[in-house]
Amino acid sequence: MADDIDWDSLTFSMTPTDFMYMTTIQGDEPWKPGQIIPFGPIQMSPAAGVLNYGQGLFEGMKVFRTSKERIVFFRPEENARRMQRGADRLKIPPVPESIFIDAVEQVVSANQKFIPPVGRGAMYVRPLLMGSGPVLGVAPAPSYTFLVYVTPVGPYFKGGVQAIELLISDVHHRAAPGGSGGVKAIGNYAPGMKPSKEAKAQGFAEIIYLDAKTHTYIEEVGAANYFCIKDNVLYTPELTGTILPGITRDSTIQLARSMGYTVIETKVSVEFALAADEAFCCGTAAVISPIGSITHGDVKSVYGDGTPGSVTQLLYTELTNIQKELSEDPFSWLHELPSHV
Numbered sequence: 542m543a544d545d546i547d548w549d550s551l552t553f554s555m556t557p558t559d560f561m562y563m564t565t566i567q568g569d570e571p572w573k574p575g576q577i578i579p580f581g582p583i584q585m586s587p588a589a590g591v592l593n594y595g596q597g598l599f600e601g602m603k604v605f606r607t608s609k610e611r612i613v614f615f616r617p618e619e620n621a622r623r624m625q626r627g628a629d630r631l632k633i634p635p636v637p638e639s640i641f642i643d644a645v646e647q648v649v650s651a652n653q654k655f656i657p658p659v660g661r662g663a664m665y666v667r668p669l670l671m672g673s674g675p676v677l678g679v680a681p682a683p684s685y686t687f688l689v690y691v692t693p694v695g696p697y698f699k700g701g702v703q704a705i706e707l708l709i710s711d712v713h714h715r716a717a718p719g720g721s722g723g724v725k726a727i728g729n730y731a732p733g734m735k736p737s738k739e740a741k742a743q744g745f746a747e748i749i750y751l752d753a754k755t756h757t758y759i760e761e762v763g764a765a766n767y768f769c770i771k772d773n774v775l776y777t778p779e780l781t782g783t784i785l786p787g788i789t790r791d792s793t794i795q796l797a798r799s800m801g802y803t804v805i806e807t808k809v810s811v812e813f814a815l816a817a818d819e820a821f822c823c824g825t826a827a828v829i830s831p832i833g834s835i836t837h838g839d840v841k842s843v844y845g846d847g848t849p850g851s852v853t854q855l856l857y858t859e860l861t862n863i864q865k866e867l868s869e870d871p872f873s874w875l876h877e878l879p880s881h882v
């Protein structure tokens with residue numbers, strides 16, 4: 542482990558590491574394995590497709606040191622497949638799963654000393670896939686780059702899990718039917734920055750987005766998926782194309798069902814959500830974040846006494862215990878870093 546890193550001061554922010562991975566192809570030629578190179582700035586034409594028209598995707602996953610002294614990825618194959626679906630949507634040649642997995646293994650292996658000790662954070666792995674070649678007319682770029690970098694991150698909640706206060710937006714939407722909201726297109730995120738900043742200035746942690754068509758159903762919480770619990774049944778918005786299929790969302794559904802809960806994927810109206818017993822949002826960065834209250838216009842609905850709900854707590858503990866190998870991994874979600882990469 543790196544001697545000069547103060548693990549306890551890590552937050553979810555960028556700490557440079559030593560190496561990154563990069564490979565580039567021309568046009569439709571097949572992807573070929575890339576190289577590990579020093580971490581640092583890359584060269585790109587000012588006319589690159591990604592810079593001009595946002596033809597790019599990102600992914601995010603975590604790597605942990607576990608209580609069994611192993612180094613494990615959490616479900617990286619799912620990130621590889623989601624990036625392939627995104628590539629198809631943005632007319633980018635999809636990176637084969639074998640190259641994706643080999644790439645993330647190589648970068649993590651080269652930067653092993655930056656993986657935090659067990660329980661003190663994770664290594665966040667950020668793959669990027671983009672149109673890197675020059676293009677002036679609106680069209681797919683002539684060449685593509687697949688790049689992976691990593692950074693150590695601290696636990697999202699310092700000093701225990703805390704419930705967050707959210708604001709429903711009546712003005713902004715994250716995704717529209719037929720658009721790119723169902724894939725991790727880089728261009729999906731910039732339009733959320735202003736609403737999110739404004740909500741934060743008013744004391745909220747994030748914005749809740751409603752569906753763009755009817756303004757009645759909850760879609761997502763910033764860049765995280767939404768769940769609520771009513772009479773011990775879990776409800777989460779169904780994947781209709783405007784919701785990003787989170788891997789934490791899928792893991793939460795499987796885990797809750799294995800624990801005996803009923804999970805219903807359906808349209809979740811604001812009215813229903815505000816009357817629920819508990820709510821949380823989930824994603825790779827924060828895992829599971831309990832929601833303490835939701836404000837809509839002049840109405841503030843508080844869940845329970847505003848502290849994390851018991852089902853939420855249980856799911857958080859179980860999911861993070863699997864990641865740390867403090868619990869069994871019955872779903873085979875952990876992917877060990879091979880020793881030979």
Ligand SMILES: *Cc1c(COP(=O)(O)O)cnc(C)c1O
Nearest residue numbers: 764765766785787788789824825
């Ligand atoms: C990445 C992301 C999520 C969460 O996905 P995970 O795979 O669980 O990290 C949810 N919503 C949006 C918009 C996202 O970009």
